[in-house]
Amino acid sequence: MSAAAAEQGATAAAAERPRFSLGNPWSKPRWLTGITWVYILWSLLPVLLAIRVAFNEGRSRTSIDGWSLKWFFGDSNFSVFGDPTLQDALTHSLLLAGLAMLIATPLGIMLAIGLQRWRGRGSGPSNVVALLPLVTPELVFAVGLFLLFTTLLSTIGLGTTAQAIGHVTFSMSFVVVIVRGRLVTIGPDVEEAAADLGAPPLAVIWRILLPLLAPAIAASLLIVFALSIDDFVVSQYLASGAETTTVPMRIYAQARGAPLPSLNALATLMLLFTLLALVLAYGVFRFMTRGEKRGSAIEQIASIDSGGGR
Amino acid sequence: MSEGDIRLEGLVKNYGDVVAVDGISLHVPPGEFFTMLGPSGCGKTTTLRMIAGFERPTDGQILLDGVEMSSTPPHKRRVNTVFQHYALFTHMTVAENVGFGLRYQQVGKDEAKRRVDAVMEMVQIGELGERRPSELSGGQQQRVALARALVLEPPVLLLDEPLGALDARLRLDLQVELKRIQEQLEVTFIYVTHDQDEALTMSDRVAVMKDGKIEQCDVPAKLYEEPDTAFVANFLGSANLLNVEARAAGDHCEVMLGNFTLRSNSSPEQAGVGKAMIRPEYVKLEPQGADGENRVPGMVEEVVYMGFHQDVRVRLANGDLIRATVPSDGESPEYHQGNAVAVYLRAANLRVLDDSPEKATGETADQADTAAA
Numbered sequence: 001m002s003a004a005a006a007e008q009g010a011t012a013a014a015a016e017r018p019r020f021s022l023g024n025p026w027s028k029p030r031w032l033t034g035i036t037w038v039y040i041l042w043s044l045l046p047v048l049l050a051i052r053v054a055f056n057e058g059r060s061r062t063s064i065d066g067w068s069l070k071w072f073f074g075d076s077n078f079s080v081f082g083d084p085t086l087q088d089a090l091t092h093s094l095l096l097a098g099l100a101m102l103i104a105t106p107l108g109i110m111l112a113i114g115l116q117r118w119r120g121r122g123s124g125p126s127n128v129v130a131l132l133p134l135v136t137p138e139l140v141f142a143v144g145l146f147l148l149f150t151t152l153l154s155t156i157g158l159g160t161t162a163q164a165i166g167h168v169t170f171s172m173s174f175v176v177v178i179v180r181g182r183l184v185t186i187g188p189d190v191e192e193a194a195a196d197l198g199a200p201p202l203a204v205i206w207r208i209l210l211p212l213l214a215p216a217i218a219a220s221l222l223i224v225f226a227l228s229i230d231d232f233v234v235s236q237y238l239a240s241g242a243e244t245t246t247v248p249m250r251i252y253a254q255a256r257g258a259p260l261p262s263l264n265a266l267a268t269l270m271l272l273f274t275l276l277a278l279v280l281a282y283g284v285f286r287f288m289t290r291g292e293k294r295g296s297a298i299e300q301i302a303s304i305d306s307g308g309g310r
Numbered sequence: 311m312s313e314g315d316i317r318l319e320g321l322v323k324n325y326g327d328v329v330a331v332d333g334i335s336l337h338v339p340p341g342e343f344f345t346m347l348g349p350s351g352c353g354k355t356t357t358l359r360m361i362a363g364f365e366r367p368t369d370g371q372i373l374l375d376g377v378e379m380s381s382t383p384p385h386k387r388r389v390n391t392v393f394q395h396y397a398l399f400t401h402m403t404v405a406e407n408v409g410f411g412l413r414y415q416q417v418g419k420d421e422a423k424r425r426v427d428a429v430m431e432m433v434q435i436g437e438l439g440e441r442r443p444s445e446l447s448g449g450q451q452q453r454v455a456l457a458r459a460l461v462l463e464p465p466v467l468l469l470d471e472p473l474g475a476l477d478a479r480l481r482l483d484l485q486v487e488l489k490r491i492q493e494q495l496e497v498t499f500i501y502v503t504h505d506q507d508e509a510l511t512m513s514d515r516v517a518v519m520k521d522g523k524i525e526q527c528d529v530p531a532k533l534y535e536e537p538d539t540a541f542v543a544n545f546l547g548s549a550n551l552l553n554v555e556a557r558a559a560g561d562h563c564e565v566m567l568g569n570f571t572l573r574s575n576s577s578p579e580q581a582g583v584g585k586a587m588i589r590p591e592y593v594k595l596e597p598q599g600a601d602g603e604n605r606v607p608g609m610v611e612e613v614v615y616m617g618f619h620q621d622v623r624v625r626l627a628n629g630d631l632i633r634a635t636v637p638s639d640g641e642s643p644e645y646h647q648g649n650a651v652a653v654y655l656r657a658a659n660l661r662v663l664d665d666s667p668e669k670a671t672g673e674t675a676d677q678a679d680t681a682a683a
Contacts, residue, residue: 199410200414
């Protein structure tokens, strides 16, 4: 009797203030929220530590030691802006990223339009092949390119050109994914409508298709920039010497020699560039697709996000 | 000479093994409101897209004012299209959308502006010129799409289910308006829809399509009153279909419905074993025992109240179920399940249908309903 009453009381209390239990589908998923936060903090922790060390006063890269900006500008020999090798690496990284942006984006757009239009034999497989670089292990890809440029294409050889071609090759797939997503949203109707109203094929592309693709193009440019500036494996394999060293290569090499917090400062700058590119990509896309149906924009952004996760 | 004469001759479109359009020939004279009506997959949109130039016919000819144009690319054809989902250019303002096509015609700037303003006035979006398409309602967007096509003054306007994405109320308004614009401009309209009301209310002529072929092509009243096939009878309005044997009798037919002999004013050429059709609104219910020509005894099986009328289902003495529409006009008696009645099937409204085997497959829910004995 009393047990039953207690049970009843407990049920009433549960009804008032739902608690977590596996049997209660209405309870708030506190555990899931908790686990998610633990994961987020854990994944950010090393990055935050590395950034913190960049602001160290002392020369140690293993302990936290005061605050200063000397590893960015202050130290005339060893800071990012004092050490010419670090500066060269930064310049070279930016050069490669710029080249990759300007070459991979137009090529990717054309590839995306081509794949979207191509119906019939061969279109299925080529769809898969075009996206293969997204899943190919980068090391395999880089080794392959290395062999190519040292044997078959030895006229090009290793160096900046080879590095740029490598970056263009793997980043094009991301452009294809982003642009095709947008093409699906745009649909074939508007192009037909433009042709129907008298616009010749080239005018359809210039006046209708490209303006409507603008958000995807902007997003592609920035994603390619972020991918290229982050890249280590392809750059490393296709490098020909000191003048083709990129920032990630520099950091990797120096970390084993005489590491100073200036490396962390450089890495922090890189992180800033990449983040800026991604935030810009997202922002520009949102801005340019404002007023469009919510669902489609979110789909687009989802495809960008998955692209940035490489 | 007025322009806008469209002639299709033996038009065929195959996609691999699939035959989408199977030999369509028709003639639309200038200024006609012509509708292609049919269920999805009947080839009506494909036919329209071939006229617009988006698809190339596998075979056959498309002639505009006597000139073959099936190999002319869409941007050089003097026909314009209104799309079901509007297909507006979202990166341009409404006025820019409407003026888009004029850029490709040799039209001066002032002239272009005047024409854009005039056409926007006509479709009642005069004050929306600076808006973006995304800021407009569905009905307004479709008006922009209409204005964008009409500003080019095409001799033929193609409309692909233009009201399909709008809600019922708006559809009615726009139906009236489309008809007004068409009459005012005397443009040939080729209109594609699967909505029988749209087809009946707006069109000068309707082609009912099925499986890539034209089933019947005529003025709306004729299609409704005198359908040739069971498919047409069912697709336009509802129909009672009875399995009968028809015999020629002078200038009319004698229809054998079970043991009952009925008279039908259909031509004696239609005689044979097949189907007879009568619309529910022509089925008259009379008190039990009423006699005279074409009376069949029956019993009320079900009464469905529909607001402005009652849908009364009567089991005839031969076993067939027939639907009668009894108006709720305060004079007709109320019927109840189990009432014995005499069903009067007027000879003028009882039609013997063409029921060749390949045409007898178009059964819809309505027919299945009637046949569910």
